[in-house]
Amino acid sequence: MNAQASQHPPVDNLGSPLPEAVGHVSQGRFERVLRQGHFVVTSEIAPPDSADADQVYERAALFDGVCDAINATDGSGANCHMSSVAVCALLSHVGYSPILQISCRDKNRIAIQGDVLGAAAMGVCNVLALSGDDVSAGDHPEAKPVFDLDSISLLTTIRTMRDESRFLSGRKLDKAPKVFAGSTINPFVPPIENRVRQLQKKVAAGAEFIQTQYCFDLPVLRDMMRRSVDMGLTEKAFILAGVGTLASANTARWLRTNVPGVHIPDELIQRLEGAENQKAEGQKICVELMQQCKEIEGISGVHVMAYRQEKYVAEMVRQSGVLDGRQVWAPGY
Amino acid sequence: MYQLRRFATRHARAYEMVYNASSPIILATLTVFNKLFGSKLDAPVTWFEKQVKGALFDCKMCGNCVLSSTGMTCPMNCPKTIRNGPCGGVRANGNCEVKPEMKCVWVDAWSGSQKMKHAQEIELIQFAPNHQHKGSSAWIRLAKEGGTNRATKSVSKAEV
Numbered sequence: 001m002n003a004q005a006s007q008h009p010p011v012d013n014l015g016s017p018l019p020e021a022v023g024h025v026s027q028g029r030f031e032r033v034l035r036q037g038h039f040v041v042t043s044e045i046a047p048p049d050s051a052d053a054d055q056v057y058e059r060a061a062l063f064d065g066v067c068d069a070i071n072a073t074d075g076s077g078a079n080c081h082m083s084s085v086a087v088c089a090l091l092s093h094v095g096y097s098p099i100l101q102i103s104c105r106d107k108n109r110i111a112i113q114g115d116v117l118g119a120a121a122m123g124v125c126n127v128l129a130l131s132g133d134d135v136s137a138g139d140h141p142e143a144k145p146v147f148d149l150d151s152i153s154l155l156t157t158i159r160t161m162r163d164e165s166r167f168l169s170g171r172k173l174d175k176a177p178k179v180f181a182g183s184t185i186n187p188f189v190p191p192i193e194n195r196v197r198q199l200q201k202k203v204a205a206g207a208e209f210i211q212t213q214y215c216f217d218l219p220v221l222r223d224m225m226r227r228s229v230d231m232g233l234t235e236k237a238f239i240l241a242g243v244g245t246l247a248s249a250n251t252a253r254w255l256r257t258n259v260p261g262v263h264i265p266d267e268l269i270q271r272l273e274g275a276e277n278q279k280a281e282g283q284k285i286c287v288e289l290m291q292q293c294k295e296i297e298g299i300s301g302v303h304v305m306a307y308r309q310e311k312y313v314a315e316m317v318r319q320s321g322v323l324d325g326r327q328v329w330a331p332g333y
Numbered sequence: 334m335y336q337l338r339r340f341a342t343r344h345a346r347a348y349e350m351v352y353n354a355s356s357p358i359i360l361a362t363l364t365v366f367n368k369l370f371g372s373k374l375d376a377p378v379t380w381f382e383k384q385v386k387g388a389l390f391d392c393k394m395c396g397n398c399v400l401s402s403t404g405m406t407c408p409m410n411c412p413k414t415i416r417n418g419p420c421g422g423v424r425a426n427g428n429c430e431v432k433p434e435m436k437c438v439w440v441d442a443w444s445g446s447q448k449m450k451h452a453q454e455i456e457l458i459q460f461a462p463n464h465q466h467k468g469s470s471a472w473i474r475l476a477k478e479g480g481t482n483r484a485t486k487s488v489s490k491a492e493v
């Protein structure tokens with residue numbers, strides 16, 4: 001190891017893996033905190049365009065003390081970055097509880113199953129199944145899109161490996177990957193009526209937690225959550241509402257036109273426009289959204305997406321008070 | 334044949350009736366063919382299936398047909414070939430995130446399925462298709478395997 005490696009945070013015994021617990025599928029802290037009934041906060045790291053591990057740790061450190069788990073995106077927006085498996089391995093190594101995002105865009109079922117095993121071997125306890133953005137959205141539009149599986153087939157695959165200790169082919173695993181399985185939903189895009197059925201399908205396929213797309217339109221979210229509760233879905237899966245901060249009215253407009261699936265109501269854009277300090281107003285909105293989501297029946301936590309505004313996440317979470325003063329694990333704590 | 338494909342979605346109920354009525358006949362005929370001629374007629378039958386389903390549904394001959402449980406809308410027209418859609422990127426007008434000029438295949442599939450008698454079949458989990466079957470006839474496979482055309486067979490274990 002060279003001198004650089006010594007800058008990494010010290011390995012902390014309070015991190016993952018935790019001792020096995022009855023009724024828990026993983027040995028990760030994320031599942032533990034959820035099953036203890038706490039309101040959880042997660043956020044996400046944009047993996048660096050770099051081979052430098054310290055950049056990963058620097059980005060993770062921004063969430064110290066406020067995030068129960070950190071998503072590592074998998075080539076989000078179809079742009080190339082450090083792999084999510086590597087980011088999660090680095091984070092697990094020092095005790096963080098990362099969520100491994102797996103997109104179906106870049107890998108077939110052979111590669112994905114290998115990644116799930118490898119990640120679990122390196123201490124990763126949570127996996128999030130995504131279909132993924134199309135290659136045309138990113139910086140390598142000439143790449144061949146794979147899409148061998150879709151998110152629901154991927155969930156089935158993960159659950160087969162974990163619960164039946166075998167590959168899809170039937171070949172036995174010596175040790176099954178004990179990962180907590182999740183996926184995403186977007187309650188705000190057509191066919192809105194059927195989005196709750198899509199959630200039901202994901203839960204049936206084995207999702208134990210769900211992180212939603214940005215929730216800026218709470219009436220729509222409340223309606224979907226009411227139906228989810230009625231259908232008993234929130235007893236089978238923990239739902240985390242996606243919240244975000246908008247840097248300005250222009251950013252909001254850009255997001256909703258250019259990023260697939262982002263729905264931002266006009267009133268919100270007007271509120272930003274009317275504010276003296278749009279950036280501060282965007283953060284205030286985010287804080288309010290967190291507080292309001294916490295009041296919605298069936299919501300177990302929030303997932304804060306603050307691309308390029310990660311440094312404000314900790315302050316916003318503290319201001320919102322959604323952690324109820326709970327001390328969240330951080331390296332060295 | 335985008336227009337014909339969308340017509341099928343709008344008239345999913347009628348298509349379902351025709352499909353359910355004709356499927357046993359097609360399968361019975363193919364079963365007889367199979368007994369009489371073995372695999373000799375596979376190529377022309379495959380060609381025929383491709384022409385018919387290609388014209389009506391923009392069928393991509395994935396060889397794992399699920400039309401009757403996806404609102405008579407072929408999911409292989411989804412640019413991400415999602416079999417349990419839609420994805421989270423559907424545009425506010427219901428069009429596809431990847432191909433903005435095309436209605437999202439799964440928005441159509443859900444609306445088609447709601448018109449059908451077996452509306453709830455779209456809720457079944459369809460595991461990703463077997464790639465080895467690509468380009469081959471789903472009809473012949475069903476005739477040879479003696480299966481039904483209902484999708485219930487492919488419900489994954491995770492659903493139980």
Ligand code: SF4
Pocket residue numbers: 410411412413414415418419420421422423424428429430431432436437438439440
């Ligand atoms: S928007 Fe619809 S058709 Fe387009 S990729 Fe997503 S699911 Fe497929």
